[in-house]
Amino acid sequence: MAGIEEVARLAGVSTATVSRALSGNGHVSPTTRERVQAAAAELGYVVSSNASSLASGRTRNVGVVVPFLSRWYFSSVVDGAEAALLSKGYDLTLYNLSGGEEPRRSVFEHFLLRKRVDAVIAVALELTDDEVKRLLDIHKPMVGIGGPIPGVRTLTLDDVAVAQLATEHLISLGHTQIAHVGGAVELDLDFHLGSTRRRGFERAMHEANLPIRDDLYQPADFTINGGYAAGKQLLGRPYDRPTAIFAASDEMAIGCLLAARDLGLSVPRDVSIVGIDDHELAEFFGLTTVAQFPRQQGELAVDVLMGELMPDAGAPAALDTELPFQLIVRSSTARPAEADARPSSVF
Amino acid sequence: MAGIEEVARLAGVSTATVSRALSGNGHVSPTTRERVQAAAAELGYVVSSNASSLASGRTRNVGVVVPFLSRWYFSSVVDGAEAALLSKGYDLTLYNLSGGEEPRRSVFEHFLLRKRVDAVIAVALELTDDEVKRLLDIHKPMVGIGGPIPGVRTLTLDDVAVAQLATEHLISLGHTQIAHVGGAVELDLDFHLGSTRRRGFERAMHEANLPIRDDLYQPADFTINGGYAAGKQLLGRPYDRPTAIFAASDEMAIGCLLAARDLGLSVPRDVSIVGIDDHELAEFFGLTTVAQFPRQQGELAVDVLMGELMPDAGAPAALDTELPFQLIVRSSTARPAEADARPSSVF
DNA sequence: ATGAAAGCGCTAACAC
């Protein structure tokens, strides 16, 4: 556990020079820099981040706050952010809010305030005004993913457009009886995915002059299990069965797919299914989906943050950035089997 | 951003007393304690963790190192650890090694050494002697999950026993032609799950005097996809088809299950399938499995660590703790369909 | 039980 002083002595310079040489801040002649680096290496010297932070006011650490961790989307975002941060010499301190109200309060009232982090990334979180205020008061750069959070730089996915795209894919194939498996309203807490995506679905239907039938809507909870139950309901009906299902997440879509199989229906011959996310299992199941790219979202959030933390080179990124998405057509969607009445049909 | 001095002034005491009152170290009269706490609350004072760490040598932060994050097992462990740490006032700094050799080196050579963490939890990691030495040299408590890591306190799952239990479940049902979908040897890097679990399988077969047939072994990569391919191979053969499959992970077991379905085989009538983990999808698929409890593993690791960090009350935990596991029988296993020749049969 | 004061190990002016 060598300290900066020993390095300085070994290199024959002052501690200030060691600091400059190792951090890259301030000018040091190439020769001394090398001497210092050699000395540091020899002694196995690593700066004490605490001392450094205390003196400089920078921690080289960012807090990432997520509402869940053990779900594909969130762990992927964190994964991407971690890799990006690591490569820039930053640490990632994780705050998981899934514990309930109590932990959530303590995260915002204590943990994030104790100057352990330079900035925070909030993933799919709806922060209260008070929470935002606390963080901004403290003068910490912050970026939200999935927001939007008022007053905070956010990366947002246009969920309405995403859902609309998925639905339009089905419509363009000639489907008219399209069911929607969406988020249950009770789950609409932090991220309004449920209602936003439903809006996109309805917009697409509306623009295509297709009726939106209440009986073709099934709420679920974003899990495979929930999607399975919803799919059974939708596909088990004796008449007027939908020819296609748009599920608001891949996990629910996979549930529908398995429900169809268990009912003896063939996908996509009897029913087309499309989801959202491009979940790690989507390819395996041949699921057509609108991909969002969670790893990249995490990386992008870090880029934006770095732009704020080192205000020199960076373009002053827009306050609100749209995240990319992309329709990925696999084998779960096709034209409906029946003779279709689609006017623009080429047949 | 009030400092300790302002709190001291408002409470009419010295900074030393404020420190003692707020941290609970050292004696303070109940009345002063309350005055101090009131003052702190009024000013919205939160200690600077850097200053505190620098002065005290404790960071109230633990590093958690994982080889992957976006996999159910790892994110569950981290989830459990995070919750446990948060409740004790600790932060969790995450290090993900999945980036490759370069990031791995920098994690061990710089990140973990800069005194940002009091302790480290290594999940399913095989550390090199050098890596272990680095960490122990630095005098940081450390606990491994899944190890064992020589010289480090570890929580280990007896993978041989787990695999043996799963296999014995099949044997006790009367199966004799049991296939094994195990980890490919190439993947045997950090955690030797593949070979250890295979050993358990072989032991069970051996003890039951059942032959271990090479043609009933299929390597895979611990994914659903890989399990699916392996299952197809195993179940697609025209004769001598196994009546049961033991897969070394639930994800592979689920893959086998789906492969069976796609071949028109019924589970468990035509083939029984058992996995390991109790993955979040296991229940949905009715998969019989040997559960391990990753969230609890994370929590337990924190408990052990706390015992080391506050050496007062804690019993001096054993150097190596066995993790619990449990057979959970669902609907993917049953007696083989054919008239069985099992000697101990009650029929 | 409380206060005074000496650091913890660095960084950032400021001189030279």
Added chain:
DNA sequence: GTGTTAGCGCTTTCAT
């Protein structure tokens, strides 16, 4: 380009 020095905001002896 490099050295000197004054802190950063706490914790912790050591007195009292």
